[in-house]
Amino acid sequence: MNGEQHLPSLLVLGGTGFVGRAVAEEGAARGWRVTVLNRGSASAPPGVNALRGDRTAASRGGLAALESGRWDLVVDTWSEAPTAVRDAARLLAGRARHFTYVSSRSVYAWPPPAGQAEDGPLVGGSPDAPARAYAEDKRGGELAALGAFGEDRTLLVRAGLILGPHEDVGRLPWWLTRLARGGPVLAPGPRELPLQYVDARDLARWTLDAAARGLAGPYDLVSPSGHATMGELLDACAEVTGAEAELRWTEPEVIAAAGVQGWTELPVWTPPGPLHDALHRSDVSRALAAGLRCRPVAATVADTWAWMRAEGARPAAHPARSPVGLPPETEAAILGGADPRVPETD
Structure with missing residues (x-):
């Protein structure tokens, strides 16, 4: 390696919308090799490799663009049918080191009381379910990621209110x-x-730091x-x-x-x-201890x-x-x- 630092390779599933775009832009700003997979309906951020495919429709490419290639880190922000997370995570499990699923604090039994942390009771969900409701879809996405990558390689970012550009x-x-x-x-x-909210760019910065460190498990990600x-x-x-x-x-x-x-x-x-x-x-002491900083x-x-x-x-x-x-x-x-x-x- 001649003393050179290894820069992670990052795959963002999506990468042109609000949170996914912030993650892709943050990775590119760090000089990482960033790839995004999306339908191409919006332009990808500068400096990333854009792959095309509609993960919900094989007739529009599906996940074919991801059938080869290796990445250190994967970030998925999907919010609809958990089966889309399941299929992508299964395809990538042998060719990526770590998987991050950007979930939501909506996965907790509602309404969570003041001061609740990551150990609160959860809604039901299934990785094999079609789109039903936001909370159940997000919980199903969590289970899909865990099913493919396991507890030691899966980071669950349970975001609260997200604000910021885009x-x-x-x-x-x-x-x-x-x-x-x-x-x-x-x-x-x-x-x-x-x-209590988080800027999408602060979410992106924390997520990539945490993924690069190999953090796993659920983290409520929102400001104090x-x-x-x-x-x-x-x-x-x-x-x-x-x-x-x-x-x-x-x-x-x-x-x-x-x-x-x-x-x-x-x-x-x-x-x-x-x-x-x-x-x-909510209690966000776990994310703060893991380096969350809010502008x-x-x-x-x-x-x-x-x-x-x-x-x-x-x-x-x-x-x-x-x-x-x-x-x-x-x-x-x-x-x-x-x-x-x-x-x-x-």
Whole structure:
């Protein structure tokens, strides 16, 4: 080797969407040999070797492009039928050293209580199941990876809320777009409500570090609770967009009385209670001990806004995701003191 450091070879199944793209870009930035396999519907990041194939359809290439070749590390972000993870993992088990499956904290029996860690009870799932529901699909994907690579060679990254550039759900982009529009903005309180999320790029950095070290087993990957607050998030959105926006902090009781749903109509936010505990108060000490470091919320917000502007402020939403955000007329009715569920009469 003449003292030269071996740089891992990395295969990303996907590699053009939100999290997969961040992983591929991080690997390329490290100088690793990075290969991605996808359908080619979106361009791959610069500096990677792009293979084509639709893992769900043999008629469109299937996994044929992976029938030869060897890799040190594999990262799979699949979120639908577990059989796709099963088939890929089985094909690669003899030609890759380590397999990472990017899963979700949704695999826990819902809702997990505040302070729960990786030892919480799990939903059911099967590696042989068709697509059913997100939580069961992710758990099935975990079991598929474990079945092919075994416990010692499989890393399960159970991500929480993921934000950052290329987000395909639209949570942070919705807030940025709303703040950029200016005017009175319904800001769901309390202002100091703690948030728990991870920037996709921090997830990618930690995942590749952990995989290269050969870590295995489940890790809840999300920032410590309170890494940012709802107030800090919306203040950062207001600052980076530079709009004349007025944050009007509104009590959760007022929002609930108007029939508005947290998380979907008011992205990221959930009122204090069991759902907030489940989404924003988990114990992530295991990931922190293994090196997780999270950038400031202002950096995530600023970089997401820069990406949105480069994309014409209209990033494409994931086709399988439901739209998020509060209709303007509902927001105006709440801020004006009217009940948006009751139509006005002459």
